[in-house]
Amino acid sequence: MTKVCPNCGKEVPDDAHFCVDCGHDFIKKDSSKTFSKNNSNNIFTNGKIFLVLIAVVVIVGAAIILSFGSGGHGSEPVDEIKHEVDLTITEVDGWDGDSSSKKSYTLYTEAIFNKVPSDLKGYNVKTTYVDANGSDIGYEIETLDNVYYDSNYALSFGHYTTYKKPNPDHVNVEIIKDGKTIDNFTSKIDKSKIDYLN
16 A cells, blocks of 8 residues: 655555655654655755765775875985995096007096995996086996995095097995986096096
8 A cells, every 4th residue: 555645645564654755754644844846955966865875985085195195104205215335436447548549538437436235236427527517428337236345435436448549527426226316426537637638
């Protein structure tokens, strides 16, 4: 058996306490709060509760994403990254040589390694010689374990040879780990120390 809702005209089961369409209360007949399909202030009709729930989920989700994206646990601020290699460039020097066919010019860099990781695997040293215009003269890439050994003295590396007389202005030493530059050291070159430039 069914009955008809006096508020919206929907047929509902005879034992229903509320209308499934408009929410009319059959028990509380004198209720001044009847629910109408046309009542725009009622969030519980016409699926509006579903929209409210979606909005809450979106807001909570956005808050969680923003909290993780702004440096939550496990991320290290860029300023606090600890350098794994530290060195001081002490000098850039060079020599020239004559072969039977051409004259060659070699540049090399000397540096004191203040700090190196215990495991040198995966580290490379790229030494680039640059002229006063900012153009690369040439570079040399070596593994760090080929360059470094425990010493209190400056170590030489970055031996670059060319057949065109170079005019270097500064040297740039990059420490590369797994293909990414993790540190960079630059030093002006004192040309008076390189014989073939005087």
